[in-house]
Amino acid sequence: MRFGFRDFAVAGALLATASHAQCPSYTTYSQTPHDPRSSGPLALPYMRPDPACRTFNSTAVEKVIEDLKARLKDPDLARLFENTFPNTLDTTVKYFNTTENLAFIITGDISAQWLRDTANQFAHYHSLLSVDPKLATLVKAVINNEARYVSEYPYCGAFQPPPESGLPPTHNDWADGVTVNPPVNNQTVFECKYELDSLCGFLKLSRSYYQATKDTSFMNANWHSAVDQIFRVINEQSQPTFDDDFNFISFYNWTGGGGALSPQVNNRGNNEPKAFTGMVGTHHRPSDDLSTFAFLTPANAMLSVELAHLADVLDDARQAxxxxxxxxxWSRTIHDAILNSTILNNVFAYETNGFGGRYVMDDANVPSLLSLPYLGFLDKNNAAYVATRKLLLSNKNPYFSAGKTFRGIGGPHVDPWHPWPMSQISAIFGTDNDEEIVGSLYLIANNTNGLGLIHESQSIYNSTDYTRSWFAWANSYFAEMILDLADRKPGLILKENKSYKPGRG
Structure with a gap:
């Protein structure tokens, strides 16, 4: 019998469905250590699912794993990389159809696709897209699926499976009792908190795909419509709360309360008033928590960076x-507004409102102030960043906490005494100081509760008290950081002081 490409895709999907039906839930699997153990002092377990239970396979990813295992000095770090680098592909690709150009990616233990999480879950694979066409096709399918979401619901950040997948929507208890205006369809939308960084995530994934492949085929009608909707949101949310005649301006509101995880949003779901600054307002942070003031500095920094990349991509592709x-x-306007309205005494505010209100803190979720160099907004030696970083990693940041075995930045999403390992990853991206890098690296490695995966948060009082054993974004971010060090600081972690870059040997 002769098979075409589509036949193989469909047959493969059917085989995968039958095979995965026999596989244990990774939510459960990730809570128990599995052999073999690493040979280092931490004896970290091997946490990849059985090959038959993995949701996607990439030969390029497997090669990078073998490359780093052979090069890393510390077998415990090697095991952490081996567990985390493929975690997105091993566990979160719930649907992928090449013919339909659609893919549905979950965050881990929550069966929904977040725009922000997905962009970060794939960030460490960007350099491999030019050498692994199958992986590139997957990313293009993710972009197309997200373009459809953004086109219809640009204020929403988390979505249900596409109807073509046949996967049932997941009921979100936390969306019960929430009124969203404009209304949304919960068969398409999982949660409609407006988070500016979600739109930035879509732009980041799009431009990274193009930068790696130079393939313009993702720029279809869905994608151009999504980009148009992003500019609609930028224009709407940069406006002040009142016009000159004190007419109230509202394009979106989200009430919260009821069964929602987040509290009710004040001012009838419109949040705190804001004045015009040139920045773009948001209702919620990257943590999904309610913002205090509308202008979230790191989200605007990411938007400024990604809009500049978008312009470069469109110019290079000779489109739009x-x-x-x-x-x-807009990139220049937002950049200048950040510098002109958020820095006081050489310290960036996390949030501002245009009336002089400032909230000096940081949250672990990226984009964060600590991650400004990672975002590409400024150099890690920038004087204001250095001063801000020093404050953020101290008790002057209300969401910094420290115990005998772990310390870092958390946020109200969990509580103040559960800092997130993600904050220590951002700290590594933000410094060239070897001692600080090694210190942060081993704070992370020593705090997986013996499970060899990067968790959401970790108690400073009890090493066995953590949240989310399966959090794909955190695993990807850790692996991305290891690859950054292998290139930027190879002598710190590799056996030879020779830069390693994926896809180049």
């Missing part, structure tokens, strides 16, 4: 010159 022009204008 008018959109490219708007992107550059």
């Amino acid at each position: 010159k008018n959109v490219s022009r708007f992107a550059r204008q």
Whole structure:
């Protein structure tokens, strides 16, 4: 019998469905250590699912794992990388159809696709897209699925499976009792908190795909419609709360309360008033928590960076010159507004409102102030960043906490005494100081509760008290950081002081 490409795709999906039906839930699997153990002092377990239970396979990813296992000095770090680098592909690809150009990616133990999480879950694979066409096809399918979401619901950040998948929608108890205006369809939307960084995530995934492949085929009608909707949100949410005649301006509101995880949003779901600054307002943070003031500095920094990249991509592809022009204008406007309205005494505020209100803190979730160099907004030696970083990693940040075995930045999403390992990863991206890097690296490695995966948060009082054993974004971010060190600081972690870059040997 002769099979075409589509036949193989469908047959493969059917075989995968039958095989995965026999596989244990990774939510359960990730809570128990599995052999073999690493040979280092931590004896970390091997946490990859059986090959038959993995949701996607990439030969390029497997090669990077073998490369790093052979090069890393510390067998415990090697095991952490081996567990975390493939975690997104091993566990979160719930649906992928090449013919439909659609893929549905879950965050880990929550069966929904977050725009922000997905962009970060795939960030460490970008350099492999040019050498692994199958992986590139998957990412293109993710972009197309998300373009459809953003086109219809640009204010929403988390979504249900596409109807073509046949996967049932997941009921979100935390969305019960929530009123969203404009209304949304919960068969498509999992949660509709407006988080500016979610739109940035979509732009990041898009431009990273293009930078790696130079393939313009993802720029279809869905994608251009999504980009148009992003500019709609930028224009709407940069406006002040009142016009000159004190007419109230509202394009979106989300009440919260009821069964929602987040508290009720004040001012009838519109949050705190804001004045015009040139920045773009948001209702919720990357943590899914309610913002205190509308202008979230790190989300705006990421938006400024990604709009500049969008313009570069469109110009290089010779498409949508008018959109490219708007992107550059907004990128400059937002960049200048951040520098002019968020820095006081050489310290960035996390949130501002345009009336002089400032909230000096940081949250572990990226984009964060600590991650500004990672985002590409500024150099890690920038004087304001250095001063801000020092404050954030101290008790002057209300969401910094420290115990005998772990310390870092957390946020109200869990509680103040559960800092997130993600904050220590951001700290590594933000310094060239070897001692600080090694200190942060081993704070992370020593706090997996013996499970060899990167968790959401970790108690400073009890090493066995953590949240989310399966959190794909955190695993990807850790692996991305190891690859960054292998290139930027090879002598710290590799047997030879020779830079390693994936896909180049």
